[in-house]
Amino acid sequence: MTVTQERPAVEVADHQQLVTLKIRRYDPEVDPEANWQEFQVPVEKGDRLLDALHHVKWYLDGSLTFRRSCAHGVCGSDAMRVNGVNRLACKVLVKDLGGRDGDTITVEPIKGLAVLKDLVVDMDPFFEAFKSIKPFLITSGNEPTRERLQSAEDRARFEDTTKCIMCAACTTACPVFWNDEAYFGPQAIVMAHRFIFDSRDEGADERLEILNEKEGVWRCRTTFNCTDACPRGIQVTKAIQEVKRALIFRKV
Amino acid sequence: MHHKYDVLVVGAGGAGLMAALYAAKGDVSVAVISKLYPTRSHTGAAQGGVGAALGNIGEDHWEWHMFDTIKGGDYLTDQDAAEVFSKDVIDAVYELEHMGLPFSRTPEGKIAQRKFGGHTREFGKAAVERSCYAKDRTGHMILQTLYQQNVKEGTTFFNEFHVLDLIIENGRCCGVVAFELATGEIHTFQAKSVILASGGYGRIFKITSNALTLSGDLMSIYYRKGLPLEDMEFYQFHPTGLTKLGILITEGVRGEGGILRNKDGERFMERYAPTIKDLAPRDMVARAIYTEIRAGRGCGPAGDHIFLDLTHLPPEQLDAKLPDITEFARTYLGIEPYTDPIPIQPTAHYAMGGVPTNIDAQVLRNNTDIVPGLFAAGEVACVSVHGANRLGTNSLLDINVFGRRGGLSAAAYANSLAAHVDLPDNPVDDVVALLQRLRDGGGTENVATIRSELQETMDAHASVYRTEETLKQAEVDIAGLKARYVHVGVADRGLRYNTELLEAVELGFLLDLAEVMVVSAKARNESRGGHFREDFPHRDDVNFMRHTMAYKDGGDIRLDYKPVVQTRYQPMERKY
Ligand SMILES: Cc1cc2nc3c(=O)[nH]c(=O)nc-3n(C[C@H](O)[C@H](O)[C@H](O)COP(=O)(O)OP(=O)(O)OC[C@H]3O[C@@H](n4cnc5c(N)ncnc54)[C@H](O)[C@@H]3O)c2cc1C
Ligand code: SF4
Ligand code: FES
Numbered sequence: 151m152t153v154t155q156e157r158p159a160v161e162v163a164d165h166q167q168l169v170t171l172k173i174r175r176y177d178p179e180v181d182p183e184a185n186w187q188e189f190q191v192p193v194e195k196g197d198r199l200l201d202a203l204h205h206v207k208w209y210l211d212g213s214l215t216f217r218r219s220c221a222h223g224v225c226g227s228d229a230m231r232v233n234g235v236n237r238l239a240c241k242v243l244v245k246d247l248g249g250r251d252g253d254t255i256t257v258e259p260i261k262g263l264a265v266l267k268d269l270v271v272d273m274d275p276f277f278e279a280f281k282s283i284k285p286f287l288i289t290s291g292n293e294p295t296r297e298r299l300q301s302a303e304d305r306a307r308f309e310d311t312t313k314c315i316m317c318a319a320c321t322t323a324c325p326v327f328w329n330d331e332a333y334f335g336p337q338a339i340v341m342a343h344r345f346i347f348d349s350r351d352e353g354a355d356e357r358l359e360i361l362n363e364k365e366g367v368w369r370c371r372t373t374f375n376c377t378d379a380c381p382r383g384i385q386v387t388k389a390i391q392e393v394k395r396a397l398i399f400r401k402v
Numbered sequence: 403m404h405h406k407y408d409v410l411v412v413g414a415g416g417a418g419l420m421a422a423l424y425a426a427k428g429d430v431s432v433a434v435i436s437k438l439y440p441t442r443s444h445t446g447a448a449q450g451g452v453g454a455a456l457g458n459i460g461e462d463h464w465e466w467h468m469f470d471t472i473k474g475g476d477y478l479t480d481q482d483a484a485e486v487f488s489k490d491v492i493d494a495v496y497e498l499e500h501m502g503l504p505f506s507r508t509p510e511g512k513i514a515q516r517k518f519g520g521h522t523r524e525f526g527k528a529a530v531e532r533s534c535y536a537k538d539r540t541g542h543m544i545l546q547t548l549y550q551q552n553v554k555e556g557t558t559f560f561n562e563f564h565v566l567d568l569i570i571e572n573g574r575c576c577g578v579v580a581f582e583l584a585t586g587e588i589h590t591f592q593a594k595s596v597i598l599a600s601g602g603y604g605r606i607f608k609i610t611s612n613a614l615t616l617s618g619d620l621m622s623i624y625y626r627k628g629l630p631l632e633d634m635e636f637y638q639f640h641p642t643g644l645t646k647l648g649i650l651i652t653e654g655v656r657g658e659g660g661i662l663r664n665k666d667g668e669r670f671m672e673r674y675a676p677t678i679k680d681l682a683p684r685d686m687v688a689r690a691i692y693t694e695i696r697a698g699r700g701c702g703p704a705g706d707h708i709f710l711d712l713t714h715l716p717p718e719q720l721d722a723k724l725p726d727i728t729e730f731a732r733t734y735l736g737i738e739p740y741t742d743p744i745p746i747q748p749t750a751h752y753a754m755g756g757v758p759t760n761i762d763a764q765v766l767r768n769n770t771d772i773v774p775g776l777f778a779a780g781e782v783a784c785v786s787v788h789g790a791n792r793l794g795t796n797s798l799l800d801i802n803v804f805g806r807r808g809g810l811s812a813a814a815y816a817n818s819l820a821a822h823v824d825l826p827d828n829p830v831d832d833v834v835a836l837l838q839r840l841r842d843g844g845g846t847e848n849v850a851t852i853r854s855e856l857q858e859t860m861d862a863h864a865s866v867y868r869t870e871e872t873l874k875q876a877e878v879d880i881a882g883l884k885a886r887y888v889h890v891g892v893a894d895r896g897l898r899y900n901t902e903l904l905e906a907v908e909l910g911f912l913l914d915l916a917e918v919m920v921v922s923a924k925a926r927n928e929s930r931g932g933h934f935r936e937d938f939p940h941r942d943d944v945n946f947m948r949h950t951m952a953y954k955d956g957g958d959i960r961l962d963y964k965p966v967v968q969t970r971y972q973p974m975e976r977k978y
Binding site: 299309315 | 442447506615726849
């Protein structure tokens with residue numbers, strides 16, 4: 151069902167354009183069913199999708215609910231499905247979504263995690279998967295008094311996967327994860343990669359053991375959805391391949 | 403619901419996560435309460451680096467760092483705090499490395515270091531490489547690393563719990579009241595020690611580098627109890643935010659050789675700070691930028707910004723050292739930094755002031771006495787290491803050094819108490835009444851409208867340049883907005899994830915803090931560090947070498963003053 155707002159005509163200034171946001175709404179306190187609702191929003195040239203969502207929340211319907219904090223793509227709060235693909239609302243400009251006069255942009259929660267309200271999903275299973283791969287440096291012996299040395303080449307080896315902001319865009323773009331919630335999902339493997347390929351870490355064997363389990367890395371079918379979804383440009387599929395190879399050869 | 407812990411940490415940014423790790427070493431039960439998932443905290447947005455005199459590139463000493471911190475703070479820095487800080491930061495950086503922080507490396511494999519504003523060798527002779535960094539994502543790496551360590555240690559987290567009150571009974575802190583976002587339930591947390599680590603309040607301004615969630619909640623809650631906030635007039639404007647958006651472009655860009663230019667292409671900082679030029683401290687650079695703009699030398703059709711020029715730097719260097727900020731310029735402004743200069747303007751960035759503490763992170767209730775059981779660390783606190791102006795890279799270490807001290811002090815205090823202090827009879831009453839008024843009061847004023855008017859008046863009247871007149875205007879505007887705030891309404895009546903309700907509460911905090919800032923600033927008839935009064939353009943050590951302590955007194959604000967601790971370095975004129 152689609153409900154369109156009955157409202158007086160929206161005022162649009164010269165430098166603005168009008169776009170329609172079609173948003174998947176769900177609030178079990180109000181209605182047990184989810185439904186679509188459309189809002190007409192005036193936007194300016196540089197506006198992020200997040201600005202348009204704020205316009206709705208602040209001036210049209212205060213009950214519209216989504217997470218956000220940094221507003222520039224570094225905190226990982228606002229992954230959502232935008233026109234069918236996972237994006238951070240704060241890192242995509244309305245104009246790049248075909249947001250020209252009259253266009254409609256659809257916004258839904260990320261898939262595969264339980265929806266709690268509107269665009270807010272239950273992140274706990276995602277964080278639990280992250281925790282299961284021992285996401286911390288594992289070392290033995292005494293610490294040196296100064297820093298451990300690490301060559302620039304060794305540092306470069308795991309650079310890509312240190313960028314992860316845990317937004318879940320990759321995991322919730324993964325068809326395997328949609329169908330099997332026991333699968334860790336790509337983010338947990340990205341995190342494992344970050345440690346397995348860190349020359350200072352000595353926990354690779356433990357982690358590879360965990361990843362080798364039934365619901366582990368072998369579930370990945372290399373569909374590349376995760377890599378396309380990652381707002382940090384992490385080569386997620388490549389990282390997963392490297393972990394698989396490490397498992398086969400048991401050396402990193 | 404009721405919970406009981408020995409130590410409670412409010413906030414899960416760098417300061418809170420460090421405090422939790424260190425409190426747990428004291429063999430006490432610890433919980434962290436945060437309105438955001440820990441990894442969403444704004445520590446993760448920090449870019450440039452952490453300053454410590456490791457000397458990995460050029461010779462360096464903690465005394466030089468201490469001196470720079472004090473001079474950078476325009477001598478309002480408490481020198482005992484700066485000394486502890488400059489010594490402790492060295493171990494703090496090694497500790498972060500041992501925890502797994504992936505620092506960038508020198509060719510020998512040591513932690514890489516680069517130049518940053520105001521950091522010098524031999525007491526001001528030349529810029530020194532002191533900022534330890536991980537590309538331009540140092541804060542992200544700190545936040546991730548500290549969170550990872552907390553996962554390792556099995557820390558208890560209450561995520562998406564919004565603290566709305568502190569319970570202080572007979573002068574002692576014994577817990578907090580929090581609102582659970584997912585359910586709307588109100589929880590009481592009883593504790594022997596509470597550590598505030600809730601970050602800054604940049605959202606009183608419109609153009610800011612701060613997250614939407616940085617509304618100074620715990621500062622305001624503390625102040626509403628009649629307890630003091632220190633040095634609130636000192637707020638830092640970072641010279642280089644993306645124009646109109648305020649998104650930060652780290653000083654590390656200038657450390658790598660980036661140059662500020664006016665519309666004539668002139669490297670104007672040569673006129674303002676002949677020795678270290680573009681790497682002068684932030685307050686000086688921010689003023690220089692506005693001076694250029696006011697003199698008609700701003701860039702763009704409206705002449706309202708300045709250019710940050712990186713076009714002479716090799717693209718490989720930008721990719722290797724500054725990948726994120728170049729991406730920000732591309733994503734948000736459509737600018738290619740390889741070939742075009744980045745339009746920037748100063749952006750509201752960092753609170754030097756806050757909840758007063760001593761060097762053991764114990765919170766002060768006046769110039770000398772503490773509030774037993776209450777501790778604070780990070781941007782919410784004022785120790786004061788940063789004085790009137792914080793140097794770049796000094797905050798990411800402040801959160802580590804004082805987070806650690808806070809954790810240790812809080813655990814020691816908890817261990818010294820045989821039992822928890824009893825809570826008052828109805829600790830949640832005030833919070834329930836506040837929420838009820840906002841939700842069911844039938845008000846018609848719009849939260850977003852009031853907030854944006856507040857931000858506009860603060861940008862216009864209380865930012866880089868201030869005068870008595872502009873501050874009076876801001877004061878009048880804020881009073882009007884506060885009167886309207888009483889009538890704000892909230893449309894969402896639900897309990898589940900009622901973020902509209904919490905935005906309304908946060909606006910109340912912002913209004914308080916803006917007012918304290920303006921009143922403190924109006925009384926300081928001098929210019930020092932981040933506080934610049936055009937009607938009193940010079941520093942006045944005779945009358946104002948002292949910290950401001952602002953107390954809520956009924957509907958008014960009462961100002962008192964606290965002496966500055968001076969040990970090694972005597973005030974001098976600040977030249978760079
Ligand atoms: C863009 C940017 C770049 C920066 N770059 C640098 C740099 O290069 N070097 C440097 O030294 N400094 C830098 N800084 C400054 C530095 O990052 C911050 O001052 C510092 O990270 C603050 O850490 P914190 O732990 O005090 O607070 P934050 O990281 O802001 O964390 C605050 C925490 O408190 C919680 N919280 C707040 N209110 C409540 C409440 N009511 N109830 C429950 N929880 C609450 C939040 O959920 C969050 O977890 C930068 C700042 C910004 C904005
Ligand atoms: S790998 Fe990318 S998409 Fe996945 S959680 Fe990390 S940042 Fe988000
Ligand atoms: S709001 Fe932080 S990533 Fe979008």
